[in-house]
């Protein structure tokens with residue numbers, strides 16, 4: 308007889324990543340709330356200014372002890388605010404108190420630990436997932452008036468939000484699909500947010516109504532939703548409007564797993580312990596010929612629209628620097644060359660928390676620097692981001708050069724070789740291959756197949 312999925316080993320598997328995600332969340336929440344983050348003087352109107360009004364609920368700030376186990380590193384030049392000092396809690400028994408290690412040693416420890424939080428656990432559990440995970444997709448007729456948004460797409464995914472289409476195409480080609488919903492662990496809600504957004508009958512403002520009606524029909528036509536209140540249902544979206552898809556379906560919002568690119572902790576649409584981050588990846592076919600051979604002579608690179616106070620601050624401080632290239636607007640040189648020529652590539656929060664820059668940076672073998680508070684980094688419950696990236700609090704932009712130059716050649720070599728190791732997890736394929744983005748997303752879902760509810764109806 309098969310082991311029931313609520314057996315203790317499964318619980319542990321589910322519990323660890325949840326804790327990691329929660330710790331990371333608390334860490335960032337605490338850090339940013341207790342350090343001066345309002346470098347924004349010139350915030351005009353963008354939503355990103357909300358960052359500075361957010362005050363975390365007090366009970367969250369008081370949860371002690373676990374900050375040093377956070378899965379996301381924040382390298383601060385103003386290390387006086389030691390986290391241990393700040394919260395006063397004791398260290399976890401199994402972790403070395405981070406204050407007893409010099410920051411260099413601590414970082415080296417993280418970087419050499421490997422790109423996974425626990426590789427053996429992951430590989431074993433991945434195999435199990437690959438073998439037994441089953442997804443049911445709600446079916447739709449070819450002549451459905453919204454068939455274009457509901458049925459699998461047959462075009463080549465393109466543009467900034469390609470991840471949504473790639474996921475759907477990969478899923479339909481994969482062995483995870485079952486025809487009998489009785490066998491399913493999860494139910495996929497197949498609406499395409501990009502499709503609805505481009506459908507004049509719906510458009511951006513109509514998406515929440517469309518989704519409300521869609522969920523109404525699914526809950527009345529099929530028995531599956533009601534068994535769990537939708538907790539074993541999920542949808543996938545990359546455009547940020549997808550995050551508000553459930554705005555008029557409040558019950559669904561609190562239960563359905565949202566796999567979205569715009570995985571910002573602080574915006575109300577994203578619920579960090581339930582939802583999952585989807586990497587935003589620009590579609591690319593060929594690997595660059597000089598991925599490993601290129602000489603990385605520039606310290607750091609950024610180019611992009613000045614659509615947030617964080618980016619404005621970056622360009623204000625570093626716009627004229629010789630070593631950090633921080634460019635406002637479009638480049639005159641090829642983007643790929645800049646990514647190949649730089650040691651560090653900056654991901655700086657814009658209007659949204661996510662952009663394709665993290666994926667770009669990894670694709671071109673450049674070590675990503677995340678300057679974006681409240682970002683639930685993709686696959687953060689599987690991958691050890693400390694081993695292949697640098698996370699800098701937005702309030703530390705003035706110390707950026709000091710932080711990056713504080714990373715030795717030896718440390719950099721480890722970071723960069725780890726970037727090359729995680730590359731395959733940030734790639735889509737026209738037919739999915741093991742450990743690619745599709746399989747990593749499936750694994751995230753597998754981790755969230757919830758601490759199983761008894762299905763009272765079948």
Ligand SMILES: *[C@@H]1O[C@H](CO)[C@@H](O)[C@H](O)[C@H]1NC(C)=O
Pocket residue numbers: 385387
């Ligand atoms: C950090 O500590 C040093 C020495 O104790 C002090 O000079 C410096 O002003 C402190 N920095 C901050 C940001 O508190």
Ligand SMILES: *[C@@H]1O[C@H](CO)[C@@H](O)[C@H](O)[C@H]1NC(C)=O
Pocket residue numbers: 433434437438482741
């Ligand atoms: C995952 O499943 C596919 C299809 O059964 C199989 O070809 C592949 O080898 C499996 N991968 C792993 C790592 O188990």
Ligand SMILES: *[C@@H]1O[C@H](CO)[C@@H](O)[C@H](O)[C@H]1NC(C)=O
Pocket residue numbers: 526527528529530533
């Ligand atoms: C599911 O629950 C809703 C709300 O209680 C109810 O209206 C609906 O008929 C139920 N669906 C099915 C298929 O029984």
Ligand SMILES: *[C@@H]1O[C@H](CO)[C@@H](O)[C@H](O)[C@H]1NC(C)=O
Pocket residue numbers: 596597601602644647648
């Ligand atoms: C990488 O290779 C491409 C194609 O050969 C070339 O155009 C480009 O200049 C090279 N870039 C770097 C940074 O070496």
